[in-house]
Amino acid sequence: MQAAAAAAALGFLLLLLAGASAGDEAREAEAVRALLARLLGPGPAAAFSVSVQRSLAAESGLDTYRLSGGGGAPVRVLGSTGVAAAAGLHRYLRDFCGCHVAWSGSQLHLPQPLPAVPDELTEATPNRYRYYQNGCTHSYSFGGGTGPAGTEIDWMTERINLALAWTARKLVSSQVYLALGLTQLEIDEYFAGPAFLAWERMGNLHTWGGPLPHSWHLKQLYLQHRILDRMRSFGMIPVLPAFAGHVPKAITRVFPQVNVTQMGSWGHFNCSYSCSFLLAPEDPLFPVVGSLFLRELTKEFGTDHVYGADTFNEMQPPSSEPSYLATATAAVYQAMVAVDPDAVWLLQGWLFQHQPQFWGPPQVEAVLRAVPRGRLLVLDLFAESQPVYVRTASFQGQPFIWCMLHNFGGNHGLFGALEAVNRGPAAARLFPNSTMVGTGMAPEGIGQNEVVYALMAELGWRKGPVADLGAWVTSFAARRYGVSHEGTEAAWRLLLRSVYNCSGEACNGHNRSPLVRRPSLQMVTTVWYNRSDVFEAWRLLLTATPTLATSPSFRYDLVDLTRQAVQELVSLYYEEVRTAYLNKELVPLLRAAGILAYELLPSLDNILASDSHFLLGSWLAQARAAAVSEAEAHFYEQNSRYQLTLWGPEGNILDYANKQLAGLVADYYTPRWRLFLETLVDSLVRGIPFQQHQFETHALQLGQTFALSTRRYPSHPQGDTVDLAKKLFLKYYPRWVAGSL
Incomplete structure (x- = not known):
């Protein structure tokens, strides 16, 4: 049945x-x-x-x-x-x-x-859909939330036919709230800044990083039309946003009797920036706002009948009663079909994975059965690691897309679970009574670990897994550089069995290297792979420099693998620092601390500076490009700086969106590491305990200074990648081999 x-x-x-x-x-x-x-x-x-x-x-x-x-x-x-x-x-x-x-x-x-x-x-293809993006992708990837450019859509053509298109949503929301009687000031105070709009859309945040300039809305309107025109010209299906129930607090001024619930806080923010207001599903205003939003949106942009909305993303609902959850879900859907009778709701299934203790079988069933079967399209967002379809009877018969999330926050760091990714879609297709209708790539941030996305692109057209991943990655290396080379192919096979072969609890997609974390004496340095494979892959890649030094892809990979090797070295020298401090050995502490803070990190910044893809200046220039004045440019840049580092004013989601960029390493990570190491040395010399809380207070001040800084950074590479990589290799690889770091 x-x-x-x-x-x-x-x-x-x-x-x-x-x-x-x-x-x-x-x-x-x-x-x-x-x-x-x-x-x-x-x-x-x-x-x-x-x-x-x-x-x-x-x-x-x-x-x-x-x-x-x-x-x-x-x-x-x-x-x-x-x-x-x-x-x-x-x-x-x-x-x-x-x-x-x-x-x-x-x-x-x-x-x-x-x-x-x-x-x-x-x-x-065996899949109706090849889906792309996560609710956070715009904010973590496109210069603080601007949206994909034409080159990104060209990249998408090989891989996808269904993608989010949420640019300019705020302009439509603003028009709706003005029509309902809110003032422009009230609306401006509600919207988050450009680097944080994803979480305002999902009800997690408001206000933080704002207000948005009027010019932002106009440029977003123009950009959204360009995005939609390009996507539709290929026959792609853009997913437009829909009303999920979150409203500004000011709506209670205009409608004093409105039934709203203030949600709990999110992400270590207080209610100044969190605790959003959720319109009660049974309130008469709910269908008015929902229908008005979608009517204005489709009047401006047309429609392909697929809409995304997430009411309880990382937000615990006010009630666990199935009747409430069903009513809340039905209200969102009914507001869609009141405007578009052919509407299909695209729902991120992340809520079921993120809070499994709340979303038991009755709660999950209440949501999934509140929408007619076939009109709710669910993204099993983290299926390569924690699939939800297996514990929800294939989402209670609703069609779903098997997604690879892979990356959180746009982190740099070599990472992947290629074996799980390779097997996952075929296993989901063979699941009893499977309602799988597609595969998807749903990274929070793009522009990293390209081998992972190359495999996923092929799987969108395959009826089964790749038979031999070793052979596949060998051919990947040959295509990437345009020539077969024994050294590069052997290097990629080592990476496949190490950094790209994650399994178990380690596969949460975050780069937890001490390099990009606020230092403490309790940091974890264990990894799921053998570091020897990374260092040997580094050596093998360098053997190809006489042949491939002019290949842009090779030079990019050389920077990336050298960056990963330095990341491993930071962990190892940190372990020496911690051991020396705990053993009260000043000389070894000074030696390891000096190498880490005054040799290794500056060398990392130099190698990153040699490639345009690893420049803080390029990242900030992308954010500034949306501005029409220097004041706006500084505002957009500050948004981006906060997201890369503190995330919130008090380090609320500290270093979540960590990246390894030239300039960011020099002026954010390095000063923090030096402060930590100097504090440890001072503590040991004076014979007093290290005060983590005191250090964190000073580290927060460093972070705020960086976030508010107006220093400009180069947006063009400097230095020779091959020369810099060789110097780093010759300096540290022999120490690794000899065990004398």
């Missing part, structure tokens, strides 16, 4: 959204041709013939592509949608030409003539 109901629900969803994503075949084909020209240049792009025909997927309704030609004739790419054709194009570039497209850069050296497709190749 459940299987039949699930099948019916899935059939409805597929039918509904297949029609919603139909669009114009000619426009989508032209979008892929333009993509080709951007990737390859107009000349090489002319060797490809691109067309889009919906009939290619007439039977299954699933994205399908067909490849043929080449070998002196044009390479013919046919897709059932624009994104299907783009996926076919990327498949040809990857498997026939040995090319690679990534955030850090692309390797697109085409063989001449273009290789022939031996037999006509037709491929259909």
Whole structure:
């Protein structure tokens, strides 16, 4: 019975959204041709013939592509949608030409003539959806929350057909609240700053980092139209925001009898910035606000009928009664369908994973059954580590997307659970009465660990796991650098079995290295892998410098792996510091502290400064780019600085969004480490206990000084990556091998 109901629900969803994503075949084909020209240049792009025909997927309704030609004739790419054709194009570039497209850069050296497709190749995805983004991705990735640029959408074409599009939401919200009688001042006081908008949307925060300038809303409006135009031109399905129930406190001034509940605090913030107000689902104002918001939104941006809303994300509901939870859920959905009868609600399933002690079977069932089957599309957000579908009977028959979260806060640090990622989607598809309808990439922050996303992109089109990950990562290395090299391929196999083979409780996606944490004597330095593999991979990658030194991807990876090696060294020298302090040995303490603070960290900043992807100046320039005045630029930069470090005014979510950027290492992490180490030395010399609380008070002051600073940082790389990496290697690798760090 459940299987039949699930099948019916899935059939409805597929039918509904297949029609919603139909669009114009000619426009989508032209979008892929333009993509080709951007990737390859107009000349090489002319060797490809691109067309889009919906009939290619007439039977299954699933994205399908067909490849043929080449070998002196044009390479013919046919897709059932624009994104299907783009996926076919990327498949040809990857498997026939040995090319690679990534955030850090692309390797697109085409063989001449273009290789022939031996037999006509037709491929259909087993997944209706290939989803992208997390509710936090905009805030952690796009210069303080601005939204994806055109190059990011080009990257998406290989990998996804369903993605969040929440830019300019605040402008629509502002219009709604003005129409309801709130003043502009009340609205401005409610909205969070640009680097923190994700959490205001989910009801976790308000006010902090704000107010938003008027120019912000206008630029966001323009950007959202550009994003939607580009996404829809490929046949992607943008997910627009919907009203989840959170309202400004000022609504009680306009409607004194309104029924609202003040929620609890979140993220170590007090109620000045947290404790949001939730409109009661049974209050007559709820459908008014919800429908008005969606009506204004769709009038401005059109719709593809999928909407995202998260009422209780990391927020404990006011009641655990199933009847309340069902009513609250139904209210959100009813406000959607009152405006769009074809609405499908995209819900992040993170709430069920984040607070499992609250979300027992009755509570989960109340939410999932409050929306008709097939009209709630659930993201199993952290399925590679803690899947929810297995304990909710495949989300009670609601369709779900198996997602890889992978990264929290946009942290740097080599990390992945590739074995679990490789097996996960196939296992979910085979789960009894499975309602899985897609795969997804849901990182909180992008631009790191590109091998993880390369694998996930392929899995979106695979019917089963990669048979041999060792062979897969070997070919990945060859494509990435454009040439097979024994050293690089061996290095990547070592990384696969170490940093990219996380399992168990360690796989929470956070970089917990002491390097990027406020120091204490209790920091954990254990890792799930053998550090020897990281150092040996470092050595092997360096053996390829005579051959690959001009490859941008190789130089990026050399910086990243050197950065990881230094991260490991910081942990090891910290252990020496702690041991020497606890044993009251001043000379070893001085030696290890001096190396860590005055040699290792400055050297790390130098190697990071040699690549544009690891520059604080570039990160802050991206935030400042949204400004129309120097005052606004400083405001956006300050938002970004806070998010990278203290997160809140008092270090409320300290170092959560940690990154290793040149400038950030020099002016934030290094002064803090020096303060810690100097305090330890002073404590030992004077024979008094180390006072952690006193140190944290001074460390917070350092953090606030950095966050409020106006110092400008270079946005262009300085120094030679290869030379700097070799110097670091020659200095520290022999010590590691000899055990004499």
